[in-house]
Every structure is written in C-alpha cells, then in structure tokens.
Amino acid sequence: xxxxxxxxxxDPHHHLWDLSLGRHPWLRPPEGEEREMVFGSLAPIRRNYxxxxxxxxxxGQNIVATVHVEAGWSSExxxxxxxxxxxxxxxxxxxxxxxxxxxxxxxxxxxxIEAEAANRLVVGIRDIVSWHPEPAKSFARxxxxxxxxxxxxxxxAATRLGLVFDLMLFPWQMAEALRLVxxxxxxxxxxxxxxxxxxxxxxxxxxxxxxxxxLGRADNLLVKxxxxxxxDNHWSLDSLRPVIEHCIACFxxxxxxxxxxxxxxxxxxxxxxxxxxxRIVAAELSASEQRDLFFAxxxxxxxxxLDNAATSGT
Numbered sequence: 025x026x027x028x029x030x031x032x033x034x035d036p037h038h039h040l041w042d043l044s045l046g047r048h049p050w051l052r053p054p055e056g057e058e059r060e061m062v063f064g065s066l067a068p069i070r071r072n073y074x075x076x077x078x079x080x081x082x083x084g085q086n087i088v089a090t091v092h093v094e095a096g097w098s099s100e101x102x103x104x105x106x107x108x109x110x111x112x113x114x115x116x117x118x119x120x121x122x123x124x125x126x127x128x129x130x131x132x133x134x135x136x137i138e139a140e141a142a143n144r145l146v147v148g149i150r151d152i153v154s155w156h157p158e159p160a161k162s163f164a165r166x167x168x169x170x171x172x173x174x175x176x177x178x179x180x181a182a183t184r185l186g187l188v189f190d191l192m193l194f195p196w197q198m199a200e201a202l203r204l205v206x207x208x209x210x211x212x213x214x215x216x217x218x219x220x221x222x223x224x225x226x227x228x229x230x231x232x233x234x235x236x237x238x239l240g241r242a243d244n245l246l247v248k249x250x251x252x253x254x255x256d257n258h259w260s261l262d263s264l265r266p267v268i269e270h271c272i273a274c275f276x277x278x279x280x281x282x283x284x285x286x287x288x289x290x291x292x293x294x295x296x297x298x299x300x301x302x303r304i305v306a307a308e309l310s311a312s313e314q315r316d317l318f319f320a321x322x323x324x325x326x327x328x329x330l331d332n333a334a335t336s337g338t
Contacts, residue, residue, distance in 0.1 A: 028307045029314040032088040033299070034330070036322035037216065037250050037283035039095035040109065040119065042072050047104065050096045064257060069287045075118045081286055081295040088319075089117040091326050093190060093216075094125035094150050102126065102136050106143050121326045123148035123190050128178025129169065137178065141185040147326045148188035151175075153201075154220060156194060161222075163192065170197070170204045183211045188325060191245075192216040195223070198235030205242045214325060215239065215247045217285065218271050222255045233270055240274030246325055247275045249302070249317070251285035253292035261301055268305045277309065277316035281325070 041048050051070050078090070097105035102125075109119050124140045126133055128151045140146045153170055154163040169175050170193075182189060191213045193201055198219060205213050219239070221232040239245055249271045253259045256267075272280055282302045289298055306314045323330050 026307060026309060026311055026314065028303045029311075029318055031086070031315060031319060032330075033086050033318045034089050034091070034281075034322040034326075034328060035082070035087050035284050035286075036091040036214075036281050036326060037093050037248050038078060038090055038286045039288065040074055040078065040092060040112070041095050042074065042108075043070070044072070045108070047098045047101055048096055049098055064254075064291055066291075068291055073287045075112055075114070075116065078118055078286060079116055081290065082284070083295075085295065085299055087117065089120040089328050089330060091121045091123060091147075091322065091328075092119040093123040097125055099125070099127050099130075103139055106140060106146055110143065110145060119145070121145055121147045121328055123150050123188070123326075125150055126178065126182075127151055127165075128182070129172055129175040130178070133174075133178035134181040137181045137185060137187070141182075141187060146187070148190055148214070149182045150190035150192065150216075151178075152192045153197065154193050155197065156222075168200075170200050176207075179208060179211065183208060188212045188214055190214050190216055192220065194220050195228070195232040195235050198232075198239055202235075202238055202242065205239070205245050209244055211244060212325065213242075213245045215245060217251045217254065218247065218249055218267055220255065221267060224255065236270060236274050240279075245275075246279045246281065246321065247271050248281055248283045250283035251289040252301075253289055253298070254285070257292050259292065261304060264301050265305050268302070272309075272317070277313040278321060280317055281321040282306075282317050283322075 051066060092109055094105060106122050106124050109122055122145045124146050126136045126149050152163040155167045189211055219232060219236050221229060249268055252264050252267050256263055284295060284298055286295060306317055
C-alpha cells in the first residue's frame with residue numbers, strides 16, 4: 025500500500041449560488057411544494073452557497089483550485105452565471121475555471137458558446153442530458169437530446185472552440201452516449217458523477233457496470249468520480265469502494281478525477297467524509313496514480329495551468 029495522498033487537490037466539480045438573484049428555478053419550488061429529486065429533498069441546500077461556504081466545507085483538504093460547473097442558472101438569462109462568477113473574489117483558487125451552461129439546441133447556441141468561450145475562465149460547456157421516466161427525477165428537457173441534429177450542431181460549435189463537454193446522464197443512456205462520443209472523436213467529454221448509478225438494484229448496478237466499461241474504451245472520454253452518496257444515501261466505505269474502483273478500472277487514473285459536487289453531495293455526507301473515502305480507496309495505488317486522480321487529470325482536462333513543481337507533494 026502506498027502512503028495516503030496528502031498532496032494538492034483540484035476539485036473539478038462544485039457549485040455556487042446566490043438565491044437572492046432569482047436565477048436558480050430548480051432550487052425554488054412552487055409555494056407549498058417540496059420537490060424531491062433523484063438524490064432526495066433539496067431543502068438543506070436551499071440557501072446561499074458562496075466562496076466562503078465552500079472554503080468552510082473544504083477546510084483542511086489542501087484544495088488549490090476548483091472548477092465551477094454550471095448550477096442550473098435559468099436559461100432565460102444566458103451568459104449571466106459566468107459573469108457573476110467572474111465578479112466574485114476568487115483569490116483562493118475557487119472557480120479558477122468555469123464549465124458554463126448553454127442549451128445546445130437553442131437557435132442561438134453557437135453565438136452563446138462563442139460568447140462564453142471569449143471569457144478566459146470558461147473551459148467547458150454542460151447541457152445535462154440525464155432523462156428519467158419520472159419527471160421529478162429528470163434533469164433533461166427531452167429524452168433524446170444526444171441524437172438531436174440541432175443539439176449536435178451546438179456541440180460541434182463548442183468543439184471548434186476547444187471547449188470540453190461535461191456529460192451528465194443515467195446508466196440507461198450509456199449506449200446512446202457511446203455513439204455520441206464515437207461520433208465526436210475531436211471532442212473531449214467528461215462523464216459526471218460516475219455515470220449516475222441511481223438504480224441500486226442488482227440489475228441497475230449491472231447495467232451501470234456494463235455501460236461504464238464500454239464507455240471507458242473511448243479515449244476522448246474522462247470520468248469524474250463524484251457525488252457517489254447522491255445515489256447511495258445510506259453509504260459506507262464498503263458500499264462506495266466498488267463504485268470508485270470500477271471507475272478507475274474502466275478509465276485508469278490518467279482519465280479519472282475525484283470531485284466533490286458540493287454543496288449537493290452535502291445532502292448526504294460532509295466534505296471530509298467524501299475525500300477520506302477517496303484517499304482510503306486510492307491508497308492502494310502508486311503515488312503518481314493518486315496524483316492523477318486528485319490533481320493532474322483535472323489540471324490537464326480543464327487547462328488550469330498549475331505548476332506541478334510548485335504544488336508538489338505526496
């Protein structure tokens with residue numbers, strides 16, 4: 025066993041929001057209703073979450089930089105989220121890079137992508153394709169986005185500008201996703217949240233394992249090992265370990281990265297618990313493999329440009 029990782033960490037997936045801006049409709053249920061999504065009730069995170077909140081959660085973790093992933097900002101107000109993030113105090117390294125939201129099937133998607141790409145902080149785009157037969161648990165606006173010609177045209181525009189595409193889906197969409205990443209060999213995709221193994225039945229987990237193994241063969245796809253507790257609310261290290269290990273086995277450390285997904289993961293675990301699990305499972309790997317998972321893969325994928333020598337450590 026190699027020593028437990030104690031070096032610098034890049035967190036390549038978290039969210040910030042200010043609810044007073046009125047730009048996050050998914051966090052504002054209709055009066056008198058409580059929306060429960062696939063990861064449970066949102067009530068505990070229905071509060072402002074800024075840089076200070078993130079730093080308080082991540083204290084002691086040696087986070088040197090983060091990537092902010094779009095947080096469901098209203099599509100009626102495009103480009104605003106990136107500009108809001110740019111206005112924050114980011115001297116701590118929080119939101120050093122941004123994955124912005126652009127609905128790729130919008131008629132003006134190419135123009136919006138070009139405007140986002142002009143922002144030096146923006147390195148990627150996310151348009152969630154996670155479709156669920158239960159509307160309350162679905163994130164996508166339609167079932168077949170990945171095959172829609174107009175949506176694919178939007179993806180081509182992002183690719184031409186060198187932007188990464190963050191791919192969030194459910195396991196029953198993995199065969200379609202494999203066709204997508206195969207059809208777009210010049211696009212760098214990053215699979216979010218291990219592919220969202222939401223169906224914890226034996227059949228559901230078998231579908232996830234099989235689909236992830238197939239996706240792992242695509243060289244232009246990376247994986248974020250993140251928010252495992254969203255789909256495993258009564259988690260233990262023993263229940264998280266096989267999911268983490270399968271992701272690493274399918275993609276390898278150079279194409280995998282650990283991420284927090286805070287504050288959403290905070291519905292079911294604290295920040296230290298999440299990263300303690302990562303460290304314990306990864307301790308079986310070499311020092312260089314651990315550095316890939318905690319730092320180097322994210323540094324490469326999101327063009328953070330951090331100096332390995334300046335942040336060396338084990």
